[in-house]
Amino acid sequence: MITTLHSYLFIGAHPDDIEIWAGGLILRILRENPTAQVHCVVLTDGSAGYATAQERYEEAMNAAKMMKVSSYEFLNLKDGSLHFNNELPNIIANLIRKYKPDLLITHPRKDRHPDHAAAGTATDKALFLAMVVPEFLDYEPHLCKNVLRFMSDPFNSPKSKLYVDISEVYEQKKSVISNFKTQLGVLEPYLQLNELYGRLINCAAAEIFEPEVLVF
Template sequence: MKVDILAIGAHPDDVELGCGGTLAKLISEGKKVAIVDLTQGELGTRGTNYTRAEEAANASKTLGISARENLKMKDGFLLNNEEHQMQIVKMIRKYQPEIVLANAIDDRHPDHAKAAKLVSDSCFLAGLLKIETVSEGENQKPWRPKHVFHYIQWKNIEPDFVVDISAFMEKKIEVCLCYKTQFYDPDSKEPMTPIATKDFLESLTYRAQDLGRLSGVEFAEGFTTEKLIALKNFEGIIL
């Protein structure tokens, strides 16, 4: 099934936190979106891999994506090796995205930067004719996305561009809160973590608001790009 956008995250909830508003906007415009989670988030302090899977399913339904898969790599120990690269190559060739959205290039959690490089390398390899892959009994055709963009996570990385998500900020928060075990809940008896605080939940809004302030919109999500972007014209720029 070909999609327009393939969003990849090291853990379930990475994609929603990093670019959930952008995906909601793209889906509203008729774009097809799929998500691939590399791990089950099994090392997370709160919840289990089973609750995380349920939460990911609820988030997917709320967001309205076309497909979601989990590659069940080892949480906390991601490796940029041939085995993991080939798993992602198969996903890229299966979904044939024009754009891939991947983890932040540098971040607090070591899996995020590892995943960023792993996905970037795999996108290149997926376009090589002499790398052969088989999925569901059929030989896959080479496919290389036109762009790989990296969303911003814990660290305040300066974006290369932002996407206006002013009409989709509420949807982003709704989708993120599908991960009930992970984020702020005053009634939870689970151990406290940096992302389970009230401040972190509020930061989703004020960080998007700050990027909006800098770019002249109400709310925005930022991305870094691996190569220079060429515009067809100036019509897509908010003046």
């Protein structure tokens, strides 16, 4: 099962991306495996959203404390600029080499938001770069054998889906999301989707991921 792995890396383009699409998975991992290493990285500063970069940073850090993750890192790249950033594959490769995850969870390649799509596409190159030895990367090489993608667009559902029952941690997830006060108008409908996904598998709430590589 996913929750028996040792090290996890969640990469989101913006503050709240990880929490809304995978917060339940994080809470379930740490509930079932308290010694797991769960690392979260936010690529941008969130400044193109409905609040200032500082407000969004504070919201995310409050959420991180509630989830009790091992680390929560902001790279503070400019919000809205990821699709222009040619260095993004190298940046993500370095994150993979730094945290050495057994499972990487990030954006899909296809998403209406350019930053999300850029992060998802760059991850393909990053996974390869992370396991070889180019001189321009830091840390030791790492082969990440398991990859999941957020299902961030309910109207663009992947053919292959992994449902994760988050019923036992759903109230916790809602509390985590409540930290993002400046974004609640955008985020609350996704909580309703969690309840819909749960009904599809006969539970109270679920998150859906697209499995790309799973060998655990």
